[in-house]
Amino acid sequence: MKTSKRQAGFGSSLFELLSSMRFAIGLLTILAIASVVGTVLKQNEPYPNYAFEFGPFWFRVFETLGLYDVYHSGWFLVILAFLVLSTSLCITRNGPGFVKDMRAFRDKASNVSLAAMKHSIELEGRIAPEAVAGYLGREGFRFKVREREDGATLFAAKKGVANKLGYFFAHIALVVICIGGLIDGNLPLKLGELVGRVVPETRDIPQSQIPEQSRLSAGNLSFRGNVTIAENKSADVIFQNAGNGYLVQELPFIITLKKFYVDYYNNGMPKLFASDIIVTDKRTGKETPATVKVNHPLIVDGVAIYQASFGDGGSPLELKGWNLAQPAMAPVTLRGTSLATQPLKANGRDYQLEFGELRVFNIENMGGAQGDAKTFSERMHDAREVKHEKALKNVGPSISFKLRDAQGQAREYQQYMAPITQEGASYLISGVRSEVAKPFQFLRLPLDDDGKIDTFMRLRAALLNSALYDEIAARTTAKALQGQAISPAMQQQFQSSVKWVLARFAQGGFSALEQFLDERVPADKRQAVAQTYVKILQGAVVDVMDVAQAKAGLAPLPEDGKHYRFLLDGLVGVSALNDYGAPVFLQLTGFEQVQASGLQMTRSPGKNLVYFGSLMLVIGIILMFYVREVRLWVLCYGDRMRVAMSSNRHSRDLDSDFARHTESLNQLVRDA
């Protein structure tokens, strides 16, 4: 008996607490703070990224707390559940009272209580009950007349009770929205994972080999996942992220991508991403062609199909491989496919060639320097102009790839196909980096009059070929003598200097020369000696080219500024190739673009419920804020009457309303 009473006491105080205001406010605050976590920590990243960022200890701690997917973690759902519970209890607690209050006219009010009201006044004069009734009616009040035993007549009027309706709308709306969200959430999936019915797949294996326990049937109530389809390929599943792995969601249809396309504005910004797809129903075989664009999803069988991303779908590539260790060797043609990996054998060593994405357009801002040097009036001019000419330029297709050696060490390269013009000369550009986090270092190889790198490669081959140094040195020395740059006595010494400089440069480019200077030449003479070396190189390179051309049976390069620049750029290129770190230079020469479209598909049956709840919420808020509940009492007794007013909320409007009603009723008395 005693215990059950205590239990009842505990039960009711728990009810009291859960339905209380402070509990609700506390929940709102906790929910707000909890929500921050997921915005600060990037959600649903691959787990290795987190492990790398936090270290093994904190990675585990955060994983246990579910911080990598906060909004679907157990504790977050518990907070939401408590919010729903608290709101529901609040409604059940206050609801009946509110309904009663909405219905009631409060016609039992006594003289004393009316007189005690903040807005209350006693007026002199007699007024006909019909006049009061008429007035209240005109003013939009609903009222009840009560003939009291003491002979007085009480008009108890009310207006704006919809205000209380607003309370119901807004609070029920929250529950409705949460239920809708719950239907679309992944709660059943979480439960499935908990009991072991569903196990996310963590391996990177072909879709067809993924076991049953990681697959969800097409009958699944709600889902949201992605799939990337290459042109002319099909898919009938999507992939959902699930913690450290993923799940395969079967679709009731097959999607075939016919074509993906991108349109651009004049200034190079993307204007349209769209996929032409065919949806084939698995049961009926009915085919529905459609176009999916950003902002224009296609809805089939309650599944919404969105244009989410795009990329390369594995394009056949054609490359020219220049063996860098054997510069005299002719290039070989190499075929591959982007996004695929293939073995590569070079100079007796095995490598893995891992192709990345083929990018057909590379829009770069080549705009000049902005800013500081501008005068005030130029700045004013700019501030008035809403259109600026941007030097956006498409630098053409590029392919990235990693070259991994037998030890697993990889370097990443980015090859551009089209020549890039800088200060009037054309170059082939290649980027290289040894770490993913670093920016690319770019290599510029000068292109010859035919727009090819063959001449540069010939120059390099000759530079690295010590068998030619005698002939080159002889030519350079002869020119120097002829131009009286050296005296005949120095001839021998000069010739050997040329050979030495060439050999040293062939060993390691400019940095090898620099290293020699640093090690062997006193600091005060370095500058002068360095200048001499550079002069010798710049003179000799012309002869290197001539010898290389003659050996190849080709005409020498014309002697002009343009070609001299080509040779100097060539020296820089040869020097830089020492740091390139690849056994072969792979030049992109052709491709056949196959695009892929990333489609997101969702089924969210709770959506309409959420929208309905949202509508209720807005209506509720409007009713609560903009409909004022007002009560007005007119008590007539003999030659006097009392007018009193109250509102559920004190505001200045009540003051003015009270004054107005009093004035109007007084007027009625005078008119009577």
Add this chain to the structure above:
Amino acid sequence: MELVHSYENPSLLKRLSAVDWGYALLVLAAAAYTYVLYGEMLDYYEKAILAGASLGLVAMGWFWKPWRAFFPASGLLALGGISLYHGDLARGQSAFWLKYALSSQSAIMWMCTLFFLATAMFWAGLIRRSDTLQKLGSGLTWSAALMGLTGMFVRWYESYLIGSDVGHIPVSNLYEVFVLFCLITALMYLYYEAKFAARQVGAFVLLVITAAVGFILWYSFDRQAHEIQPLIPALQSWWMKIHVPANFVGYGSFALSAMLGIAELLVLRDAKRAELAGGEAQPGWFARRLPAADVIDEMMYKAITVGFLFFTIATILGAMWAADAWGGYWSWDPKETWALIVWLNYAAWLHIRLVKGWRGEPLAWWAVIGIVVTSFAFLGVNMFLSGLHSYGGL
């Protein structure tokens, strides 16, 4: 059920004057003319937005009388500017009136200047306790808003001069929405200023607008952010026309309420000091110059209710847009999540005030802190967090 404003007199229709009807006719005629001109190019939703906007504008004018002059005036100025272009954007730098007043950038620069002047005038008026100076401040605020709205209209037109596929409503990037923010905050202030006869708080409200104007100037001169950019595919939607303005009514109201919170705190601090000093003490510097604390308190409450309503609507519209664009009405994207946090914050504020009946200092502080949360949702998310809503990056 009826609205507060229709309470003073028996019937709404009876209260309407000839001017009201004239204004309504003007707006509807303009909408009809727009439909005749561009109806073919509008899709179903855009037609609905045109109809809704014109009815909304009529209601706005009936509800807030100065709007009946303000809106047509900005329309006239904008049409004047547009007619000077002769379809050539380059005339913005050569035609006198465009170059110095009516091209969108000139108009917006005028808005900035006038807001600075208004701020100075309000503060001078506050310091010298001069009603005349404060009236001047109000006038300057009105003019600034006029130039701002004109600038937005002209900018809308200019975007079509850049390219017919480029044209769009100017609420698509951070620069444009900052102008919108200044405009909306100023107009809301002007409404409450008249309603509560509390022009003295203008000095405070104009401070937040000035801060935004400072940002606009930096953003324009240093970053050339005023350049009109075409819309990326994710923004090409009629949802933008309603989601963004609704959101900025919310942001504007919350900013307004925070500034009123500061004013109220200063008055309350003076009151507290006076109380401590005993009866003979003079009221403090702010207490002598600002309206009573409970008046400011009520203004603040009113601003937050409007803000809360519009912020709720804007968030719902955002969710509906997200369901079209991002693949789901709610993705716990940082922008969405912070919108929820802002919403929860003001929901708690309103509960405390309405249910617990709190007033004064704690709620004023809360409103001030609220703007910090709101600013983070508006700017901080774009600057520090990454997500789907990366349209307004700095």
